[in-house]
Amino acid sequence: MDIIGQFPLFYFPEYGSAWMMGITGTIHILFSHTSVGAAMLFAFLAHKAYKENRSDYYPYMKKYGMFLLIFSYVLGSITGPGIWNTATAASPRGISALIHNFVWVWATEWVFFIYEVIGVFVLVYFIDRIDRKTHLKLTYTFALASVGTLALIIGIISFMMWPGTQAFYATGSASDAFFGINTFPHMFLRIGFMIMMSGVIGLVISSSMRKENEELSNELSRKMGYISIIGGFITLFFFIWYMGTLPENAHAVFAFSKDAIIQNRIILTLVFVAYFAIAIIKPRWINPVIASVMIGVILISGLWSGEKLRESMRKPYVAGQYIYSNQIISRDVPGKNIKSELPIIAEKGLLHLNPFVPARLKTITDENRKDAGELLAKMACSNCHSLEKTGVFRPLKDRLTGMDKEGIKSILYAMGEGAFSYMPTLKLPETEYDAIAEYFASLHY
Numbered sequence: 373m374d375i376i377g378q379f380p381l382f383y384f385p386e387y388g389s390a391w392m393m394g395i396t397g398t399i400h401i402l403f404s405h406t407s408v409g410a411a412m413l414f415a416f417l418a419h420k421a422y423k424e425n426r427s428d429y430y431p432y433m434k435k436y437g438m439f440l441l442i443f444s445y446v447l448g449s450i451t452g453p454g455i456w457n458t459a460t461a462a463s464p465r466g467i468s469a470l471i472h473n474f475v476w477v478w479a480t481e482w483v484f485f486i487y488e489v490i491g492v493f494v495l496v497y498f499i500d501r502i503d504r505k506t507h508l509k510l511t512y513t514f515a516l517a518s519v520g521t522l523a524l525i526i527g528i529i530s531f532m533m534w535p536g537t538q539a540f541y542a543t544g545s546a547s548d549a550f551f552g553i554n555t556f557p558h559m560f561l562r563i564g565f566m567i568m569m570s571g572v573i574g575l576v577i578s579s580s581m582r583k584e585n586e587e588l589s590n591e592l593s594r595k596m597g598y599i600s601i602i603g604g605f606i607t608l609f610f611f612i613w614y615m616g617t618l619p620e621n622a623h624a625v626f627a628f629s630k631d632a633i634i635q636n637r638i639i640l641t642l643v644f645v646a647y648f649a650i651a652i653i654k655p656r657w658i659n660p661v662i663a664s665v666m667i668g669v670i671l672i673s674g675l676w677s678g679e680k681l682r683e684s685m686r687k688p689y690v691a692g693q694y695i696y697s698n699q700i701i702s703r704d705v706p707g708k709n710i711k712s713e714l715p716i717i718a719e720k721g722l723l724h725l726n727p728f729v730p731a732r733l734k735t736i737t738d739e740n741r742k743d744a745g746e747l748l749a750k751m752a753c754s755n756c757h758s759l760e761k762t763g764v765f766r767p768l769k770d771r772l773t774g775m776d777k778e779g780i781k782s783i784l785y786a787m788g789e790g791a792f793s794y795m796p797t798l799k800l801p802e803t804e805y806d807a808i809a810e811y812f813a814s815l816h817y
């Protein structure tokens with residue numbers, strides 16, 4: 373029997389599975405980036421506290437550590453597996469590619485992560501029970517482990533955008549997959565962001581300590597302001613470099629919303645520079661409520677839009693520039709013994725090759741054509757477009773408006789080429805094109 377290695381289709385109506393990924397991912401990034409940023413901040417503060425004999429920093433670190441325990445380590449640990457679950461449902465072959473290429477990198481990352489989780493408990497619990505030098509050393513190793521988790525994950529995530537080196541396709545080697553040209557700008561962009569986040573969260577803690585010690589609270593708020601500004605500028609600098617290391621298809625997608633994105637970044641930069649400047653000049657004006665609201669602003673206008681951008685710039689691929697978002701393998705990867713599925717799909721059709729298509733839809737007839745078309749549309753388009761008329765995710769109702777069957781077919785033929793290169797190539801037997809076009813035409817978008 374001819375078969376391609378597909379998984380059951382996970383169909384998420386109206387919003388699309390990409391939104392589910394985006395929501396889980398954005399929340400997780402807030403927690404995880406905060407934890408790495410805070411680890412670097414702790415190393416800095418513990419160093420200062422030890423060298424300058426500032427024992428008054430310890431209660432701050434303890435309070436921050438307690439906050440971090442819940443905020444990053446409890447919530448982050450819940451949303452981390454959440455990402456695995458969502459991604460496995462939304463893009464099983466994307467996840468499979470990441471596991472098959474990087475299994476030892478993941479394993480190493482988990483070792484660092486376990487160290488981090490134990491480390492945060494140890495640091496909080498023992499902060500006033502062990503001597504300061506030991507505490508300082510522990511803080512350094514905690515920071516190293518945290519940055520280690522980041523560095524490893526970023527290599528993997530950068531591979532999703534593209535391997536960055538052509539050698540990977542021939543060798544299939546993990547290091548060719550890992551050290552792409554955009555891995556390092558991506559890594560430093562995130563490090564900058566983490567530094568900034570550590571300051572933004574730090575402002576919640578420092579401003580909440582005003583009653584206990586006003587002078588210290590102001591001093592720490594000022595410090596957090598400086599740290600955040602430095603982190604923010606590192607982020608901006610590496611963001612610009614990062615954009616220069618993206619593959620061509622990413623720029624094609626970026627071009628759609630370039631002006632809006634640049635405008636958004638400029639406004640965000642101004643708002644946050646003003647906020648950090650206030651923290652430095654008038655720390656008294658910052659209170660825990662304002663500081664918490666600013667975390668929300670970063671979550672929604674910074675992280676959500678940034679992650680959405682990275683996801684959409686990968687189009688038409690989900691990983692390594694050989695797996696399309698709709699789970700079809702589009703090129704040979706000799707180093708991994710992977711073959712493009714486009715030729716066999718063009719010859720035999722998706723319904724025939726996908727083992728999870730119900731028997732009644734395997735062969736298209738006059739009776740089942742629309743149902744077969746609906747299933748094909750879900751398989752081929754729903755990863756990137758809502759099909760429902762009320763759908764919100766790049767909805768097809770706005771893109772196929774008023775088109776008849778022939779018009780729709782001409783788009784299907786052209787996908788993956790020229791002006792439509794941001795979409796996967798869709799080469800199907802004529803009967804399947806017919807079924808999809810008939811289904812869409814029947815919806816009267």
Ligand code: HEC
Nearest residue numbers: 687688689697698752753755756766771772783794795796
């Ligand atoms: C890998 C993701 C992806 C898949 C799968 C995909 N598209 Fe698209 N599609 C896009 C992107 C990105 C755009 C361009 C941005 C936009 O229109 O918002 C787009 C735009 C379109 C447009 C508007 C084109 C124009 O420029 O006028 C149509 C029509 C369309 N898609 C139809 C389809 C159909 C039908 C399917 C399934 C057979 C499909 N797409 C599958 C990503 C995808």
